[in-house]
Amino acid sequence: MSLYRTDAVVLGHRNIGEADRILTLFSPEKGKIHAVARGVRRLNNRLLGGTQLFTFSNFLIVESKTLDSISQCEVKESFHKIRSNLERxxxxxxxxxxxxxxxxxxxxxxSLFNFFLKTLYFLQEWNDLEVLSxxxxxxxxxxxxxxxxxxxxVNCGNKLSEKIRFSSNLGGVICFRCLKHDVRAVDIDYETVKVMRDFIKKPYRELIHMDLREEIKRQLKNTSQPFMLHHLDKKLKTMGFINDINGLKASAGPTGGD
Ligand SMILES: [Zn+2]
Known part of the structure; x- marks a missing residue:
């Protein structure tokens, strides 16, 4: 039996048995790992605080050939503001x-771990969560x-002019001469392209007060989300959940929010 200690964020969990829970953790040293928190669903269990969704904790883990198990954990940042708001x-x-x-x-x-942790801090405060996405x-x-x-x-390397489109298949913006290379490419304005450049170059703290027109937001959603899905080559279950929440907000009118 060997033990290891690591910082990690709780990315997900599912209940098993009467009182246990299998966690998916994301750690800077080990990447994505799975470990069981035994008895965690019992009242006042000592592992409960540190194993909540999105909590950033320091874990002491017992290694096993089958499934590692959590021996101790200590909360470093609870991120309770995320859990206490359905939309966040x-x-x-x-x-x-x-x-x-x-x-x-x-x-x-x-760098991926630091990026994800930073995202959780900003998720607690960010106003327009669609833009953050x-x-x-x-x-x-x-x-x-x-x-x-x-x-x-992305196809010929030429400088971009006003007449352009975005191709998820090719991996970026195409100029008007290259339109025939992807007939499914979608319209995008040069202004939206500049916003995407900012997304790549600037840190969150410089983007948090960005105020974007609805049309730009629409174009960003039509480009960055399909681009991401094209690379992952997977469907994401949580996208439906977000659409449901946005649908509820829209039907509740403009006063909805937290
Ligand atoms: Zn071109």
């Missing part, structure tokens, strides 16, 4: 699912090695 929670689940889908098991990646999609793909080409034509 839904987006957090979306971010976690995208991370899980784009990361192999036990693959250490310090677009930034997260673009930044996550960039860290995973799939930066969308938004600086020149």
């Amino acid at each position: 929670m839904a987006y957090g689940l979306y971010f976690a699912e995208m991370l899980r889908a784009s990361t192999p098991e036990e693959d250490k990646n310090y 677009r930034i997260y999609e673009v930044k996550l793909m960039a860290i995973q090695g799939f930066t969308p080409e938004v600086f020149r034509c």
